[in-house]
Ligand SMILES: Nc1ncnc2c1ncn2[C@@H]1O[C@H](COP(=O)(O)OP(=O)(O)OP(=O)(O)O)[C@@H](O)[C@H]1O
């Protein structure tokens with residue numbers, strides 16, 4: 058199926074989000090859509106799938122104009138959208154999620170569980186997956202949840218599948234598996250619109266790429282004919298040099314030490330230390346327990362046993378408030394549920410946790426806080442009409458930047474960052490790395506969980522690798538390789554363990 062979006066425009070009040078966007082997708086093509094956070098990618102796809110109404114322009118399917126009254130119409134045209142944030146009911150089974158509001162019934166009007174299970178298995182089987190369809194969906198890895206989303210698309214007989222940052226929470230093998238499925242379906246004539254901030258993926262999977270900037274489609278290329286540098290330039294409107302800034306750390310004394318931390322059934326015998334001015338990377342596969350370790354240190358979850366020392370002194374932390382009082386900050390990976398108050402303004406989201414810090418320095422005048430919020434929004438290129446708009450109206454990547462800004466300003470001296478650049482565009486990533494460097498120059502100790510291996514290797518001073526709830530090694534980042542980290546992350550051993 059061929060689809061054409063022509064001259065699409067859309068405004069939210071004064072905010073002109075799309076101003077004449079064109080996009081053509083051929084049958085069996087993987088077409089990548091790239092652009093900075095807030096460029097309008099998700100909005101364009103919301104219009105394409107009937108979730109939003111455009112202000113102007115047209116949508117052609119196989120040359121014929123289509124008008125939808127809602128998302129179900131798009132589905133009937135064979136268009137399926139896998140969203141940036143998956144919305145599943147965690148306690149419900151895979152099969153119940155797959156057939157939610159599409160339940161099959163027997164001729165007596167009863168739920169036809171048997172047929173639903175059979176079909177669920179059939180579609181998952183087509184993707185080469187053998188997920189247990191009776192398991193609660195929340196118990197699956199994000200990669201498997203993604204597979205289920207694709208199976209759901211196949212169930213609706215989709216000819217065009219839109220994926221909005223599908224790999225943001227996937228690691229190595231899961232991405233490989235996803236790409237295999239994409240290639241398999243492409244060979245059958247299914248097209249994909251593939252949105253991603255990971256440049257290297259575009260070169261691996263896409264046939265063509267369209268760049269959006271500030272609501273306009275600026276260029277379309279064949280991937281084989283374009284250099285990454287060109288794409289980045291088109292996206293951000295300038296060259297950004299190398300992705301990673303140099304790190305010249307001045308590492309001081311131990312800031313935080315974890316001793317024999319244990320949470321029953323989750324992790325065991327976790328020992329590490331992070332020094333003033335150091336970035337300690339935490340690598341590992343999804344589900345290895347990295348986030349859980351940090352949640353326990355921050356007082357969200359309860360430790361079964363073990364000790365946490367700050368500046369060599371034992372501390373007891375049972376709630377996040379206590380952690381914050383000890384000057385520990387935690388940027389959670391789950392920006393929607395834990396990181397942001399979506400209804401509240403950007404201003405309040407950034408400023409509230411910092412007001413304590415300002416008070417400590419005797420600064421509580423509004424002007425200082427205003428300047429501070431403005432500075433962070435500018436540094437992190439938060440794209441918004443102003444500081445007073447609600448955080449919930451921001452694009453995914455811009456929400457992430459606001460959560461980061463909130464913790465950067467909080468005056469924490471041990472800062473835990475869980476996937477700090479997930480979903481963030483290339484230009485802003487570079488800014489985040491520079492901010493991390495500035496923080497460590499000010500002696501802040503940073504623990505950075507990241508599934509992005511090049512990021513872990515480039516930005517960490519040392520890397521702790523977690524496998525099934527245990528640290529399998531701590532290596533110096535200098536001299537560490539992707540292979541080394543992957544080996545440790547899958548339970549193997551390497552002999553370059555440091556300190
Ligand atoms: N419901 C809404 N109300 C007001 N503004 C909105 C709404 N949805 C999106 N916007 C604005 O539209 C712009 C484009 O957002 P969109 O989500 O399409 O960006 P994106 O390119 O998908 O970014 P990201 O890479 O961060 O996901 C942003 O400035 C955003 O604040």
Ligand SMILES: [Mg+2]
Nearest residue numbers: 098099452453
């Ligand atoms: Mg988006």
